[in-house]
Amino acid sequence: MSAPRTQPDGHGDEVVLKVDHLTKLFPVRRTFLQSLARTKAGVVHAVDDVSFEVKKGEVFGLAGESGSGKTTALRAALMLTPPTSGSVLFRGVDLTKLPKKEMKKYRTKLQIVFQDPYESVNPRMTVFDIVSEGLFVNNLVSSRDEAVERVIRALKDVQISPPEEFLYRYPHELSGGQRQRVAIARALVLDPELIFADEPVSMLDVSIRAEVINVLLSIREKKGISIIMVTHDLALSKDMVDELAIMYVGKIVEKGSAEELVSSPYHPYTHALTAAVPVPDPEAPKVRVLAEGEIPTNISPPSGCRFHPRCTFAKEICATTEPELVEPAPGRLVACHFWKEAHETFMKGLDRPPAGGNLAQ
Amino acid sequence: MYYTTTAGEVKAVDGLNFNLEQGEVLGVVGESGCGKSSLASTLLRLLPSNSVIKEGRIVVEDRDVIPMKDADVRRSVRWTKIALVPQGAMNSLNPVLRVGDQIAEAITVHSDATKAEARAKTESLLKLVGVDPARGRHYPHEFSGGMKQRAMIAMSLALNPRILIADEPTTALDVIVQAGIIRLLLSIRSEFKMAIILISHDLALVAQMSDKTAIMYAGKFVEFGGSKEVYKDALHPYTLGLLGAFADIRKPKEALTAVPGSPPDLIEPPEGCRFHPRCPYAEEVCRSKEPPLAEALPGHLVACHFWREIKARRSGKQ
Numbered sequence: 001m002s003a004p005r006t007q008p009d010g011h012g013d014e015v016v017l018k019v020d021h022l023t024k025l026f027p028v029r030r031t032f033l034q035s036l037a038r039t040k041a042g043v044v045h046a047v048d049d050v051s052f053e054v055k056k057g058e059v060f061g062l063a064g065e066s067g068s069g070k071t072t073a074l075r076a077a078l079m080l081t082p083p084t085s086g087s088v089l090f091r092g093v094d095l096t097k098l099p100k101k102e103m104k105k106y107r108t109k110l111q112i113v114f115q116d117p118y119e120s121v122n123p124r125m126t127v128f129d130i131v132s133e134g135l136f137v138n139n140l141v142s143s144r145d146e147a148v149e150r151v152i153r154a155l156k157d158v159q160i161s162p163p164e165e166f167l168y169r170y171p172h173e174l175s176g177g178q179r180q181r182v183a184i185a186r187a188l189v190l191d192p193e194l195i196f197a198d199e200p201v202s203m204l205d206v207s208i209r210a211e212v213i214n215v216l217l218s219i220r221e222k223k224g225i226s227i228i229m230v231t232h233d234l235a236l237s238k239d240m241v242d243e244l245a246i247m248y249v250g251k252i253v254e255k256g257s258a259e260e261l262v263s264s265p266y267h268p269y270t271h272a273l274t275a276a277v278p279v280p281d282p283e284a285p286k287v288r289v290l291a292e293g294e295i296p297t298n299i300s301p302p303s304g305c306r307f308h309p310r311c312t313f314a315k316e317i318c319a320t321t322e323p324e325l326v327e328p329a330p331g332r333l334v335a336c337h338f339w340k341e342a343h344e345t346f347m348k349g350l351d352r353p354p355a356g357g358n359l360a361q
Numbered sequence: 362m363y364y365t366t367t368a369g370e371v372k373a374v375d376g377l378n379f380n381l382e383q384g385e386v387l388g389v390v391g392e393s394g395c396g397k398s399s400l401a402s403t404l405l406r407l408l409p410s411n412s413v414i415k416e417g418r419i420v421v422e423d424r425d426v427i428p429m430k431d432a433d434v435r436r437s438v439r440w441t442k443i444a445l446v447p448q449g450a451m452n453s454l455n456p457v458l459r460v461g462d463q464i465a466e467a468i469t470v471h472s473d474a475t476k477a478e479a480r481a482k483t484e485s486l487l488k489l490v491g492v493d494p495a496r497g498r499h500y501p502h503e504f505s506g507g508m509k510q511r512a513m514i515a516m517s518l519a520l521n522p523r524i525l526i527a528d529e530p531t532t533a534l535d536v537i538v539q540a541g542i543i544r545l546l547l548s549i550r551s552e553f554k555m556a557i558i559l560i561s562h563d564l565a566l567v568a569q570m571s572d573k574t575a576i577m578y579a580g581k582f583v584e585f586g587g588s589k590e591v592y593k594d595a596l597h598p599y600t601l602g603l604l605g606a607f608a609d610i611r612k613p614k615e616a617l618t619a620v621p622g623s624p625p626d627l628i629e630p631p632e633g634c635r636f637h638p639r640c641p642y643a644e645e646v647c648r649s650k651e652p653p654l655a656e657a658l659p660g661h662l663v664a665c666h667f668w669r670e671i672k673a674r675r676s677g678k679q
Contacts, residue, residue, distance in 0.1 A: 065535040175623035205392040206562055210606040211619035232536065235565075235608035239615055259614045276540035277610045278565035282588035284611070286547070286569055287540035294505050294538065 014056040016193055016226045017077070022050045022086035024069075024076045028299060045298045046072040047083070048250035052243075054194065057224040059217070061241035061258060063231050063273075067295050069250040070230045074196055077228070078110055079103055090194075108138055111187035115199040117179035121171045121186075128167040131155065131186045138190065154189040157222070158182070158215050177208035181215055188219060195219075197229045201236070213240050234277050238262045246270050249306040250298050252325065256332035266334035268311050268342045275351065290351055305337065312352040313338045313345075362403045364412045369628040373399040375580035376417075378654075379573075381524065384554040388571030388588065390564055390603070394624050396580040397560045398448060401526045404558070405443055406434045422523065440471045444522035448529045448560075450513035454501040461487070461497025464516045471520055486515040490545060507538035514545065521553070528560045543569055564607050568592055576600045579625050579635040582654060586661035594675070596657050596668040598640045634666070642667050 028042035047069045054060045062070040076083040079095050088095045090106060098106070114120035121130050131154055132147045134140075141147045148167070155163035158181040171179055180200060187195050197216065201209040217240065219225055231237055237244050237258045244258035246269065254267040265271045272290035291310040296302055302309050308318035315338070323335045328343065336342060345353055364371040373396040381387055391397045402408050404419055406426060419426040421442045426434060447453050455463055464486060465479040474482065484494040490511040501509060510530065517525055527546065531539040547570060550557055561567050567574055567588070574591040576584040576599060584597040595601050602620035622639040625631055631638055637647040646666050654664040657672070665671070 065537065177619075177623065205624075206564065207392055207603055207606050207620035208623065209619070210617035211621075213617060214619065233608070234536070235610035238610060239608045239617055262610055263613075273536060274610060276537045278540075278543065278563070278569045279609055279611055280564040280568045280592060280604060280607050281609075281611075282568045282571070282574075282592050284568070287543055289537060289540045289544060291537055294507060295535070 015053050016056050016091065017054040017228070018087075018089040019053070019073075019077050020051050020087045020089065022073065022076055022088065023048055023084050024072050024081060025084045042299045045069075045250045045301060047076055048298075049086070050245075050247075050250075050252055051086075052245055052252070052255070054226045054228055054243075056193075056226055057220055058243060059220060059227045059229060059241045061229050061231055061237045061244040062247055063234060063237055063244055064247035065232060065295050067249070067298070068247040069298065070247050071198055073247065074198055074228060074230050078112060078196055080112075108134065108140070108190040109193045110196065111190060111192040111194070112196040112198070113180070113183050113187055113200050116203045117176060117183050118203070120183055121179055123171050126168045126170055127151075127155070127174075127182055130171075130182060131189050134186065134190050140190065150189055151185070154185040155182075157188055157219055158185045159211075159218075160185070175208070176204050177211045180204060180212045184212070184215060184219070188225075192225060194226045194228065197227055199230055199232070202231070202233070209236070216240075234262055234273055235279075246273070249296060249301050251306060251335065252333070253307065253336070254332075254334045255325075256329075260332070264343070265346055266328045266332065266339040266343045267307075267336050268313050268338075269307050271342060271346050271351075272310075288351055305335070307336075313342050362399060362408070362412060362414050362417075364399075364409075366411065366628070371627045372580050372630060373412075373627055374403055377582055379575065379582075379585065381556045381558065383523070383556055384550060385573065386550060386557040386559060386571040388559045388561065388567030388574045389577055390561060390567050390574060391577035392562060392624050394627070395577045396627070397577050398528055399580075400577075401445060401528050401558070401560055404526060405439055405445055406431070407439075407445075436471075440467065440517075440520045440522060442522055443524045443526060444517040444520070446510075446513050446517045446525065446527045446530050448532070450530065451506050451509040451533065453513060454504075454509055456501050459498055459500055460504065460512050461494075464497070464512070464519060467516050468519045482519065483515075486518055487512070489518070489549075490515045491541070505538075506534055507541060510534065510538075510542055511545065514542075514549070518549065518553075522555065524556045524558065525549075526558045526560065529562070530559070531561075531563075531566060539566075546570060564592075564603055565609075576603070579630050580627055581635065581664065582662070583636065583664045584662065585654065586658075590658065590661045594658075594661070594672070596661070596663040596671055597636075597665050598642050598667075598671065599636050601671070602639075634664070642671065 024047040026044040026046055028044060030039060030041050050073055062073055064070045075081045077088050083096060128151055131151045135147050152163045160166050160181055201212050216227055220227055241258040244261050245252045245255040248269050254270045262274050275288040275290050278287050293310050304320050305318040305323050308314040317337050323337045325333045325335045328334050328339050341353055362374040364373055389397050414427055426438055461483050464483045468474050468479040468482055483497055487494045487497055492508055492511050531542050559567060559570055571588050574588040575582045578599050584591055584600045595604060605618040606620055620639055625635055633649050634647040634652050637643040652664045652666045654662050657663045657668050
């Protein structure tokens with residue numbers, strides 16, 4: 001139904017990162033009285049059995065509301081908060097099994113760009129210092145001239161021009177978009193294979209978001225770098241992400257090509273998310289709220305399907321049995337007992353199943 | 362309205378004119394630093410001491426707010442005529458007071474209501490914004506982000522204002538929660554015939570709610586009109602730029618185009634048209650002569666020397 005996915009030439013199906021059954025639990029501290037009473041300590045299931053693959057040159061997106069575990073999944077995949085269980089295979093090497101020293105070797109290959117460029121660049125360092133720091137730390141350059149050369153190349157790649165003029169500027173002399181591009185250059189200068197981007201544009205003005213997105217897309221195009229992006233913006237994901245996973249309370253509930261996912265969702269939660277996204281058109285239908293209440297905590301997530309208390313399709317089974325991820329269509333995954341009904345309802349332009357009615361009629 | 366700073370005068374709000382009718386929603390769209398929040402503070406006379414209102418009038422129901430004494434503004438304008446749902450409303454609640462008490466306090470301070478009356482009013486307000494009135498006894502940290510925002514809206518409605526100014530009412534909220542707030546504000550508007558000034562950088566949010574839209578750039582309105590006209594027949598290059606940079610979930614995958622450059626320094630704004638350094642259509646005249654905000658079509662104002670060319674180009678394309 002949609003155009004074939006555009007994969008930049010030569011990137012093929014080579015898997016760069018394979019995340020398998022990744023789980024990250026955080027223990028909840030008991031109060032003194034609770035420990036006396038031997039109350040069982042609670043556990044936050046921040047990321048619960050999450051699996052995905054990132055191919056070379058692909059932009060992979062993790063989307064969801066706050067508290068869905070998307071950022072923790074990203075950090076766990078990067079070994080910044082070591083996962084509780086599961087594996088993270090980077091080019092076949094399981095990062096979870098590596099000793100810290102060994103892991104350091106891979107750090108240059110796996111780089112991160114943070115959400116807020118006003119906080120993530122040191123205000124007392126020049127652009128050159130910021131971008132070159134990783135080169136010196138990792139002994140990747142033998143002289144300052146070499147470092148300058150590589151920094152200039154990285155700045156060019158993020159379309160900061162003329163790069164020579166920016167080398168000795170401080171962050172306060174840069175606009176928000178330029179700061180974020182410097183943060184990207186800092187990642188890029190180490191020749192990474194994967195860039196992890198945590199909400200890279202959500203702090204920026206609309207007019208300059210596109211500038212940062214286009215820089216990210218151009219470096220994946222030119223260098224075949226894969227990008228894992230965490231985002232809450234479905235409209236933006238559709239334009240920027242190839243493969244998108246929707247997370248809800250620590251689990252992936254739906255996965256597929258971003259464009260197909262927003263235009264033809266299978267999961268009622270994805271449907272609710274798309275219905276809540278406002279569109280820049282005064283004549284378009286207004287946003288709708290299709291999920292009552294708010295996202296539950298991951299300390300004691302609802303039984304069965306975690307979405308069932310908010311779901312308009314929920315029946316008894318949803319409260320008792322957790323749905324497995326199944327393949328409703330080629331290349332798509334969904335975890336819902338009633339994905340058929342949910343999908344049909346969406347495709348008919350309805351928001352909820354007709355009361356007592358049969359959809360087939 | 363200008364701010365005096367050691368570096369010079371910041372021309373934050375510069376020569377704006379608009380009328381707001383009962384029950385009407387005006388959206389003000391602009392980037393950070395364009396002066397949209399300063400506009401809100403000016404309308405409420407909530408300005409810091411280094412600011413000066415150089416000239417102009419703010420007439421609310423036939424009374425000019427600007428020459429009023431501070432005490433008068435407090436008694437007869439703020440809260441009762443114009444109320445604000447501030448930016449970052451979620452952090453605007455006092456963390457050590459119960460939410461219900463904070464709303465009741467606003468009522469007793471600004472009116473003659475007794476404590477019992479204020480409490481009753483608080484309960485009905487909480488119900489109105491979709492918060493269980495029993496939750497009024499809870500503290501802000503026990504509220505979710507969306508509920509705090511609803512409580513702030515309840516507080517702003519406490520004295521039945523004629524105008525509600527909502528400054529980025531949904532930033533930092535999740536999309537489903539945001540949708541709930543949008544629906545709430547729309548229902549308040551239709552129930553109370555209240556006028557709303559919605560200030561946001563989010564074009565889609567403004568499109569959802571407003572009858573009229575003003576596009577603000579560097580302290581000035583560059584385009585103003587009915588929302589339908591401004592979005593569908595944008596005449597200013599800046600408006601077009603913003604629309605091109607905005608992701609629209611209904612459309613197939615598309616490349617987004619950034620507006621090049623960054624917003625200007627408002628101490629020394631560019632000569633001529635303030636947008637010219639970033640404008641793809643700019644020519645010599647734009648560098649020297651400032652375009653007036655002129656009526657291009659009935660009710661549709663634009664401040665650009667080349668709006669006719671932009672309009673012609675669009676009709677040529679179709």
